[in-house]
Amino acid sequence: MYRIVRRLIGSLGMSSPPGNFSWVSDSVAGFAFPYSKENLNYLVNESHIKHLFTLSEDKPDDLDLFPNLTSHFYPVEEFVPGDLGTVREIVEIIADAERRGEKSGVHCQFGQMRTGTILAAYLAYHHKINGKEAIKMLKTLRPKSLFSVDIMDSKLTCKLYSHISNQWSAGDLVAEIWTNESESLTVHRECSLLYSEFTRLSNELEDLLRPVSPALVGILWNPNVYTLIAVHGTLLSNSAFLPLSNHDQLAEFLNLFGAVICLCDEPKVLSKYFTCVQTSPFKVYVRIDGKSHQLPSSECDLAYCITTSGSTGPPKLVLASHSCVSANVIDLVSHLPVVDGRKTIPGVFITSPLTFDASIVQIYVALATHRHVVFPSSSILFGVDGNLLEQIILSSDADTWQCTPSVFSRLPPPSSCSNLKTLSLFLGGEPCSPDRLPSWALDNWDIFFLYGLTEVSAWSSIVNAKEILSEKPPISGATPIGSPMLKSQVIIKDVNAETNIGQIYVGRKGGGYAIVDKPFTISAILLALKELQEERLIPTGDYGISVPSSKHSPLWFVGRKDRLVKIHGLKYYLERLETEIVRLLGTRHRVISCRCEASPLSAYIQLQDRLQSNELGDLKQWLMARIGLPISYNNVILSNKPLHLNANGKVVDRSIKRTCLSSIASTNIDISNLTFQQLGGTSLKAMYLIETLADNYPVLTSKKAILLSTLFSRPFSEFIQLAETPASDMEINMPASEKTGIEVKRRKVVANCKAELVWSVVLGKCVDASPIMDSESVFIGSHSGAFKRLDIDTGAEFWSRNIGSRIEATACLIDSLVVFGSLDGQLYALQVEDGEIAWIVDVGGVVKSASTRVPNTSKLLIGSHGQRLLAIExxxxxxxxENLDESPIVAPVALDENGEFAFVGTLGGGLHQVDVNTGHKDWSVDNLGPIFGAPTLLADLNRIVVASGDGNVHGLLRSNGVRLWSVSLNPRGGFFSPPVTLNSSKRSLLLLANQSGHLHALEPTNGTAIWTLDCGITLLDSSSRTVFPLTPRVIQQNDSIIFARTDGCIFHYENIEDNPPSPQLIYRLPSETFSTTLVHQFKPGVLSIFIGCRDDTINRIDFDLTKGTE
Known part of the structure; x- marks a missing residue:
């Protein structure tokens, strides 16, 4: 707190210490450059220093304001051994002043190596000890002061923050950010940062973080000039950092952090364990609960952590050491021209987020070479407009640029030779061949190909594109990897004797990296730190071939494991196909970019020339005759427009019809009256098509259910028409005025109904999962990855845990744990008491449904898109x-009355009875249609009933699976929720909600339809995108049901035995819902309804049965 108050006093014009200030004796101190009057005021009037020794190239300003301070100027070049005579002279002056009772201060740029040299010499003189003892003493007093003077070894072993050029001056531009106005075609500089501000603010941040250092610091990142300060100041404080891209991620890692730096306009850190110690120019929060989880201070070399989806498995946390990253910086610097005597400081253009380790390397490449960092704004960074990128390069005087080949491909050809300038271009992140590079770039720029893996922090090999032009690939489509970079290891193992292709392994000599698997805990990080310097090789999931005879690239890249396709029994890498297409087409037209995708095999090609339709057709035929692979004519897309790529670099096909047609084997037949299945489509292909449409066209996300139903039950042409139909004039992200209108409507509905909103809690994104509860809590997850435990009565939050992946599955309680799955293919178990992660299990694929607890055991059953059913303790x-029928399992598992057998439906149309103890199948039935809802067991009838996505309902003999009856209900539509039994006083019924908008009541013994209710016309909200009923909940007390409709309406139906009930609207949510109601009666006559909503909330609504509706 003293440091904070002292800084506040300094900001008011009084005094503040320079960075890295500390005493080594009662009369001698070391510190960084004193930039401000407040710094000098602190030295003179608070520290009572009489002699100031400046070792940097420039003197501090405002020295004339302090006449009692004697300035001694001894400029020393950084990383160069000091002159022994100069060192002796300075020490003698200090000693003479000390005898007179006068204090001395020594500084260079950062108060480290040059300052440390003088201080070590002073300690040797003062204490009459030898050099080794003096250095040991200084390291204890000021750990950052000394490093080896051997420049290469020094830079490899010293901290990353030491890579600062000695050419920097206070007024130099060190960082800038460029942006454009909305829809503007020109860019302008939004803000900039001077070197004096950089050093001052970095040192201030260092002081703020010192009380909790060494610790892990979270950086909530956004394109910002203060990114340099957040990174550099954290490292100066002897802490490490973890950059995060959004506030939802912050919740997942908050328990690991000793401090959090917010570079974006996000909500404050909502935790009673942190306090805000700085609000401008960015917010800084430090932990105050005394549980800062400090990192080991003695041998810790950790610089930062990076999250990764994992090239070879589940998500990971990668730990990178200073020495590991320093090797990258030094190697890249060696490929750049020296900046000397230029009027304008050139720039390093960074077009990747801070959450990529390559960006951190580039920041220090800039600082080490006297170049300023050039950031694009968020809109430019994620929009990737080539014309805007070109403007920034020209306007910022950037001479260095690192990006992916895909981003580079957006750059337009120069309009004239005058626009060309010298540029060092580093291309990495995806394979690239010299064939993809335009001649104007090769002729004028120095272009390098980089190869590496996040798991070992940034780049491992490099090759000059010009040098490799003369070398022929060892096999068609292979691309050069180059030679290992400084301290890197790149080898090929597991080589196939016939093809000579093997998997690429990378590592670093001396280690410098470590990997932490989920769950990410401080104990796991501390354990990994012990392995930080272990030397090991990591499999990349990439395959390559060795060419020892090559002068410039002894290793060549062939393709990724996850982009390997089988065609006519032969394996083929899509990267090779892309390279071959570019080579072939390049003989006739300039190819800007090419991207191939599997399932089905497709090629998306951007040409520079604009061709007529007949010319495109001829070119397609010419290409298909030469590549020799069975690509459908419709799946070769040629255009002069840029390819639309998502965040993962995959092509987003902007034609809905083309996306749909590419999912079937042939498009040469009439599809107007044939269904998807009649055209050869399968359940798996259907799921892939729906997910692809939803990913590429977010407006279709809320129509997934009705699209899937139509795909299985109607002609394919009708499905395409439905997908192409605009969802609504109302956007998913509504303007504030429209939201206000909905809130008014919500209040009106509440006023007209006897149902009342008790509480509503926001979860960040859509809540499609259904809530569960125990005696005092409600548990629910959302698309944001947040999972919360809430108070039943008030909605108050007991705890919240963000897992970093979308949650659509309902949870399951088992003793003291709450268990749920997510779209990352993991099953998470949290402690009910505090939300701490108990364990995480990889189930092999997306989890869409709740786990099922086996009664009287500690066992759970769960299926996933990974095509397996698992029993988990x-x-x-x-x-x-067990793999039951090679197809995904998205329906919850049903159990018999004794918990001995499980009934499992799959998307492949299979229904299986499985022994709970062994996983063995007792019987199986196939061809039932894709099953999305849990089977329903009718124990008294010895039957099991299942409904399918193609609109059929089947009744089977429970003992052996013999099909007793099957019915197709009209109007046709898919079933995506389970049959629900209603055992009233008069009769038993099966209730089924259909995507056609109808609710059906069936006779359980033979499937006869008793009644059908059209739920899609009652009190219809015209603003809704989809309207159909969700799974009903039966209220046994009065033989009634409650269910929600997807437009947010909640209904209560009574008298439902023999005739269609009369609908009674009891409440209307402000937005759509795909969450099934959870109904509980806490007091007589009042039903409490818990339900999620697509306005990002979970709600409790109480309905008084005794009053009904008005």
Missing amino acids: KDGRVEWS
């Missing part, structure tokens, strides 16, 4: 895992 051990 309460401690996270997998007891058994």
